[in-house]
Amino acid sequence: xxxxxxxxxxxxxxxxxxxxxxxxxxxxxxxxxxxxxxxxxxxxxxxxxxxxxxxxxxxxxxxxxxxxxxxxxxxxxxxxxxxxxxxxxxxxxxxxxxxxxxxxxxxxxxxxxxxxxxxxxxxxxxxxxxxxxxxxxxxxxxxxxxxxxxxxxxxxxxxxxxxxxxxxxxxxxxxxxxxxxxxxxxxxxxxxxxxxxxxxxxxxxxxxxxxxxxxxxxxxxxxxxxxxxxxxxxxxxxxxxxxxxxxxxxxxxxxxxxxxxxxxxxxxxxxxxxxxxxxxxxxxxxxxxxxxxxxxxxxxxxxxxxxxxxxxxxxxxxxxxxxxxxxxxxxxxxxxxxxxxxxxxxxxxxxxxxxxxxx
Amino acid sequence: xxxxxxxxxxxxxxxxxxxxxxxxxxxxxxxxxxxxxxxxxxxxxxxxxxxxxxxxxxxxxxxxxxxxxxxxxxxxxxxxxxxxxxxxxxxxxxxxxxxxxxxxxxxxxxxxxxxxxxxxxxxxxxxxxxxxxxxxxxxxxxxxxxxxxxxxxxxxxxxxxxxxxxxxxxxxxxxxxxxxxxxxxxxxxxxxxxxxxxxxxxxxxxxxxxxxxxxxxxxxxxxxxxxxxxxxxxxxxxxxxxxxxxxxxxxxxxxxxxxxxxxxxxxxxxxxxxxxxxxxxxxxxxxxxxxxxxxxxxxxxxxxxxxxxxxxxxxxxxxxxxxxxxxxxxxxxxxxxxxxxxxxxxxxxxxxxxxxxxx
DNA sequence: GAAAGTCAGGAAACCGTTTTCCGAACACGC
DNA sequence: GCGTGTTCGGAAAACGGTTTCCTGACTTTC
Numbered sequence: 093x094x095x096x097x098x099x100x101x102x103x104x105x106x107x108x109x110x111x112x113x114x115x116x117x118x119x120x121x122x123x124x125x126x127x128x129x130x131x132x133x134x135x136x137x138x139x140x141x142x143x144x145x146x147x148x149x150x151x152x153x154x155x156x157x158x159x160x161x162x163x164x165x166x167x168x169x170x171x172x173x174x175x176x177x178x179x180x181x182x183x184x185x186x187x188x189x190x191x192x193x194x195x196x197x198x199x200x201x202x203x204x205x206x207x208x209x210x211x212x213x214x215x216x217x218x219x220x221x222x223x224x225x226x227x228x229x230x231x232x233x234x235x236x237x238x239x240x241x242x243x244x245x246x247x248x249x250x251x252x253x254x255x256x257x258x259x260x261x262x263x264x265x266x267x268x269x270x271x272x273x274x275x276x277x278x279x280x281x282x283x284x285x286x287x288x289x290x291x292x293x294x295x296x297x298x299x300x301x302x303x304x305x306x307x308x309x310x311x312x313x314x315x316x317x318x319x320x321x322x323x324x325x326x327x328x329x330x331x332x333x334x335x336x337x338x339x340x341x342x343x344x345x346x347x348x349x350x351x352x353x354x355x356x357x358x359x360x361x362x363x364x365x366x367x368x369x370x371x372x373x374x375x376x377x378x379x380x381x382x383x384x385x386x387x388x389x390x391x392x393x394x395x396x397x398x399x400x401x402x403x404x405x406x407x408x409x410x411x412x413x414x415x416x417x418x419x420x421x422x423x424x425x426x427x428x429x430x431x432x433x434x435x436x437x438x439x440x441x442x443x444x445x446x447x448x449x450x451x
Numbered sequence: 452x453x454x455x456x457x458x459x460x461x462x463x464x465x466x467x468x469x470x471x472x473x474x475x476x477x478x479x480x481x482x483x484x485x486x487x488x489x490x491x492x493x494x495x496x497x498x499x500x501x502x503x504x505x506x507x508x509x510x511x512x513x514x515x516x517x518x519x520x521x522x523x524x525x526x527x528x529x530x531x532x533x534x535x536x537x538x539x540x541x542x543x544x545x546x547x548x549x550x551x552x553x554x555x556x557x558x559x560x561x562x563x564x565x566x567x568x569x570x571x572x573x574x575x576x577x578x579x580x581x582x583x584x585x586x587x588x589x590x591x592x593x594x595x596x597x598x599x600x601x602x603x604x605x606x607x608x609x610x611x612x613x614x615x616x617x618x619x620x621x622x623x624x625x626x627x628x629x630x631x632x633x634x635x636x637x638x639x640x641x642x643x644x645x646x647x648x649x650x651x652x653x654x655x656x657x658x659x660x661x662x663x664x665x666x667x668x669x670x671x672x673x674x675x676x677x678x679x680x681x682x683x684x685x686x687x688x689x690x691x692x693x694x695x696x697x698x699x700x701x702x703x704x705x706x707x708x709x710x711x712x713x714x715x716x717x718x719x720x721x722x723x724x725x726x727x728x729x730x731x732x733x734x735x736x737x738x739x740x741x742x743x744x745x746x747x748x749x750x751x752x753x754x755x756x757x758x759x760x761x762x763x764x765x766x767x768x769x770x771x772x773x774x775x776x777x778x779x780x781x782x783x784x785x786x787x788x789x790x791x792x793x794x795x796x797x798x799x800x801x802x803x804x805x806x807x808x809x810x
Numbered sequence: 811g812a813a814a815g816t817c818a819g820g821a822a823a824c825c826g827t828t829t830t831c832c833g834a835a836c837a838c839g840c
Numbered sequence: 841g842c843g844t845g846t847t848c849g850g851a852a853a854a855c856g857g858t859t860t861c862c863t864g865a866c867t868t869t870c
Contacts, residue, residue: 107523108581108603110856121820126858133859134817153579157519158856162825164466166516171560177545182536189562198576201530201560203548217557220512222467244467326745352741359747382711383741386685388718469826480850485828492829493847517826521855 109150118146129154160222169409170218172202172239174211174230174252179380180398184229184250187402195410197224215240225409228252229402233263234295246412250405251398253421260412262405262422264396266296269426270303273347273375273394274311276428280436282345282373284316288332288357289349292321297349300377304347316343324349329356337364344372345434351376351383351393358387358433374433389432396426468509477505488513519581528768529577531561531598533570533589533611538739539757543588543609546761554769556583574599584768587611588761592622593654605771609764610757612780619771621764621781623755625655626662628785632706632734632753633666635787639795641704641732643675647691647716648708651680656708659736663706675702683708688715696723703731704793710735710742710752717746717792733792748791755785 115122120143127133128143135143146152160166169192173181189199200223202214218226225245230236230252238256239247246260253261277285287304290297301319308315320335322328329352336343337360348354354376358368368374368389376384379395401424408418474481479502486492487502494502505511519525528551532540548558559582561573577585584604589595589611597615598606605619612620636644646663649656660678667674679694681687688711695702696719707713713735717727727733727748735743738754760783767777 108578111858112856122857123821123859124819127819130858133819136818139818153575155520155856156580157516157525158825159858160516160825161514161520161827161856162858164825168559177541182541185560186536186562189560198580199560200527201544201548201558203545216512219467221515221557326741352745355745382685386711386714470828471826481827482829482851483849486849489828492849495848498848514826517855518828519855520826520857521828523855 108155109152111152111154113150114143114147114152117150118143164222166222166224167196168198168200168221168223170200170202170214170221170223170226172204172211172214172218172226172228174204174228174236175206175232177203178231180231180251181229183398184402184405187399187404188227188250188406189402191403191406192410197410211239219243219245224413227405227409228254229405232295233266233299235261246409246417248405248409248412250402257421258419260408260417260419260422262401262408262424264398264401265423265425266299266396267303268423269377269394269396269428270300270347271307272426272428273377273392274304274307276392276430276434277345277347277373277375278311278313280369280373280434283313284343285313285345285347286316286336286343287319287347287349288329288336288353289319289321290324290353294324297321300349322353324352326352326356326359329353329358330360331356333357333360334364337361337366345374346372347375349377351378351380351387351391354391354393354433355383355387358389358391362388369433369435376433379427379429384429384431387433389435392431392434393429394426395429397424400424467514468511470511470513472509473502473506473511476509477502523581525581525583526555527557527559527580527582528765529559529561529573529580529582529585531563531570531573531577531585531587533563533587533595534565535590536562537590539590539610540588542757543761543764546758546763547586547609547765548761550762550765551769556769570598578602578604583772586764586768587613588764591654592625592658594620605768605776607764607768607771609761616780617778619767619776619778619781621760621767621783623757623760624782624784625658625755627782628736628753628755628787629659629662629706630666631785631787632736632751633663633670635751635789635793636704636706636732636734637670637672639728639732639793642672643702644672644704644706645675645695645702646678646706646708647688647695647712648678648680649683649687649712653683656680659708681712683711685711685715685718688712688717689719690715692716692719693723696720696725704733705731706734708736710737710739710746710750713750713752713792714742714746717748717750721747728792728794735792738786738788743788743790746792748794751790751793752788753785754788756783759783 111122111125115125120139125143128135128140129147171185171188192199200218204211204214226247227250228239228247229250233251235253235255238254238259249259249261251263253263287301289301292298305315320332322332346357348357354374358374361368361372366372374391376391376393379393384391384393404424411418470481470484474484484502487494487499488506530544530547551558559577563570563573585606586609587598587606588609592610594612594614597613597618608618608620610622612622646660648660651657664674679691681691705716707716713733717733720727720731725731733750735750735752738752743750743752763783770777
């Protein structure tokens, strides 16, 4: 048996094959193997081929730890979700992971679960692992304090944003999304539009409510009643819809802060004998397929395109790793997905003064 | 300036601090620093303290790549989701990540997106990164071919299972879950139980349907009509409920293969004037909160406890990494979560012969 | 035919950490 | 005052790659 004195751990069937094994089989030195595999130096075609087939035969995979050690690059990034991984994080993560994978980067998954201690633990771990960069995501779009200061590697905030304007953040243009929702309702002839949304202390709720109000004001209109702040739940949607029906039966559209709320509203309206979209048009937010498609009728909704957003974040991170940082807050447009809940009524609304700038 | 000839990459503000920096500051050798930080060897308390405070002062974090290189352990594992990361993968991943994090292991996230090419790419990547183990998950519980053979590291299949019985798989006891659902319906006095579920070619659908049928047979009963196979959607639930109402109005309970289907059934029943649970009791599967709680009334459902399952998978993987492999198929019990959709009717069903073994 | 130049591939340093081995200093007993 | 043991800490090898430098063989040129 050749003199292999590597610390063989008994549980392992055959320790991983190293560049040394390849060199031995090909009858060359390790330096030559490295050159052959990486296309460096000058080697005879025959030698190169001999090395390549030896590597192939042994199923050689270079030990990335060793590569990392002398290149200083690990080709890994960390992805920290500040809160529990959920519906919003997933498309983000998938988009980012996909974009990073294309750049041969692997992703460390870190679920901080809304716990600052866990978050800092993960940050230390990632720094210790010498990741090339970090993506920070979270369920809420509200700005949060930077995860660390003076970090030796670039950080990109996705969906969530950093309170430090010098940090790189990628956020959905929620106000723009609300604008699109309102514009669409106006375009299909609705004029008495109510807004039902989540808790007032929730950043997204206020941003969307404000944007909707503002857009209506630009069109010379007002929201039908004050925005109804509550919870991000179907139950609240149902409850709020009943409030609306009790107070003001003349509403012809409801723009909701989430698809869940919209769905509750749809159910309550139907139970009260109002038809969607004929009597009341409905727009949700999030374009969450199970909610938007399960709704009766299927729901028009604002899509924040989180997967694209994740991809953008990853691209910005890759650029920053390569020395081309793009600090600042980058907004990412939302897209309105139109479905039956805002289909043009069979009985068209009376033509009012046309909304200015509406195209 | 002291002779630092490290390859300084210009983009980086201050290269990460190494054990050498600590040694220099503390006025000792690197070996001593290592001993001080890891509690090895015999050092004077004063020396140890001097090293620790130097490390503290510099914010030293050992380079894990270097540690990996000479320990052979990377303290990382790969998590491959064979299909797109989704509703089922998330709790699994969270559970696994949590259990692994407690063991100081970091997790590489790999989303294979139902693409065997991607899957093999990720497998190679993970092997190249010398992960200590791999967890394979997927959306379907059906057995799949092993991700690789003769791998040098342990693999645990979670939720999904491997066709090779020597592989370690952790799967939910779906049949047991169906049994619990049926037992509960029997216990609240229902006798004419129908079953609506997903596509017949879907493993989970047939397993649950068969288990429900068998359990009823044990109680001397039969399913009300053949199982209705369709899709995993609310629309199918609504449609199937109408079929049921048209064909057989005497059903007093429906056990559904998923919460989405159950929700569709609930909506259709309500639209047809049937009360849930008074006229028809309803049980779902998955205990997906948004569906089960959004449903009117809230849905009794079978919970596969995926987070626990993920944790179990991680624990089995950690054990296997430590040389204590537990090959074979491990089943994980389901839990029935009882809500209003199966509340005891206000008008109790006539007491039939009591179901045997019902407690 | 000798000097110069080119080409192929080997030897060794290096990355950052751990661990083994060894030597120096010191205390102790005789 | 000299061997012996103990304690502390340094030197160096090892992990698995990459890269630089160098040498030897061959080719070219005058």
